[in-house]
Amino acid sequence: MKTQGSKKQNTAYLTEPPIECNVRAAQCCPAFLARKGALKCDRECWFCQYADFHLRNEVTLEVGICRYPKKVITGKPVR
Numbered sequence: 001m002k003t004q005g006s007k008k009q010n011t012a013y014l015t016e017p018p019i020e021c022n023v024r025a026a027q028c029c030p031a032f033l034a035r036k037g038a039l040k041c042d043r044e045c046w047f048c049q050y051a052d053f054h055l056r057n058e059v060t061l062e063v064g065i066c067r068y069p070k071k072v073i074t075g076k077p078v079r
């Protein structure tokens with residue numbers, strides 16, 4: 001799995017989910033819900049069930065989208 005560009009470590013803690021807006025992998029908010037099956041599971045958007053980083057695609061997104069309250073557990077792009 002590749003990422004586009006370098007993975008920036010923007011660790012800003014969000015006070016609420018930025019619904020349908022961009023999120024960085026290392027960000028987090030109070031609505032975090034761990035992805036099932038993640039081997040490592042830090043409290044970061046990267047591991048959140050609401051984050052859309054196109055994880056099942058060949059190239060994942062460096063900047064994902066917070067899909068809260070819709071879970072993106074399949075990894076398929078949400079339309």
Ligand code: SF4
Nearest residue numbers: 029032045048051066
């Ligand atoms: S992806 Fe998850 S942890 Fe990140 S902002 Fe959205 S709800 Fe919060």
